Amino acid sequence: QFLSIQVHPDDGYARRVEGGRGKTEMWYVVDCEPDAFLYFGFEREISAEEMRRRIADHTITEALHRAPVHKGDVFFIGAGTIHAIGAGILLAEIQQNSNTTYRVYDxxxxxADGKPRELHVDKALDVxxxxxxxxxxxxxxxxxxxADFRLRRLxxxxxxxxxALALSGNxxxxxxxDSFVSVLCTEGGAALSCGGEEFPLRAGESLFVPADAPGFALAGNGELLLTTV
Structure with missing residues (x-):
């Protein structure tokens, strides 16, 4: 099923209203079913009044941009961007270290209690x-x-x-x-060598290389995401 339609505040609003951080995130589509799609922003600019009305009368999805997805697609969800992950999509989410979320529509x-989950319409309209x-x-x-790899900045x-590292060798x-490296294998497999030890990685598994490590090497055939702060 679709996840709820959500939006996240920026740091300024989150500090002022929630006492915490805002949230920016990125989605990388690992795999998806044919014809899968997600909601990402609006089709056109709308007013706050129209947005509130559409939430109330259950037509908010008619105003959202319905984005088809394909394996390898990237969606950058900046703070303030309305979004929802659709059915039939497996994705990796890289996010700011925050869970501040406003549920717009569900x-x-x-x-489980038989009651509708809480919406945060007023705050969502603010951000x-x-x-x-x-x-x-x-x-x-x-x-x-x-010959061994292709490295793209997503x-x-x-x-x-x-x-994104497409690996076919070393x-x-x-x-x-100044940063750790989060290594997530999304397809195939590889062996990560660091500090004299070797760690196997296969699709769906991840390793965390600390910032004070001397470096690391990867060998194998696969697709991996390398994330730093």
Whole structure:
């Protein structure tokens, strides 16, 4: 089923209203069923009044942009962008370290207590960018391509940097001491070597390389996401 339609505040609003952080995130589509789609921003700019009315009369999805998804797609969900993950989609979510979420619409579902789950309409109206979402992700570029690997930057923002590694041999990365590296295998498999030890990785598994590690190497055939702050 579709997850609820949500929006996240930026840091300024979250600090002022929630006493915490806002939330920016990125989705990488690992796999999906044919014709799968998700909601990402609006089809056109709308007013706050129209948004409130559409939530109340259950027509909010008619105003949202329905984005078809394919394996390998990237969606950058900046704070204020309304969104919902659709059915039949397996994705990796890289996010700012925050869980501040405003539920806009939940398709009329009820919780375990038989009551509708809480919506946060007023706060959502405060923070939502009621317009089409920007296409693409900030900082996306090709970084390197060799006989052993292809390294693409998927996104770079104030909260995270995500690189996609297509591995068909060997890859080595030196650590700079200013960030960990989260290594997530999305397809195939690889062996990660670090500090004299070797760790196997297969699709769906991840390893966390601490910032003070001397560096690491990957060997194998697969697709991996490398995330830093």
């Amino acid at each position: 398709f009329g579902r009820v919780g 939502t960018l009621r317009a089409p979402a920007p296409a693409g992700a900030p900082g996306a570029e090709m970084l390197a391509e060799t 996104a770079k923002c104030d909260y995270f940097t995500v690189d 890859y080595r990365r030196e650590m700079t001491g």
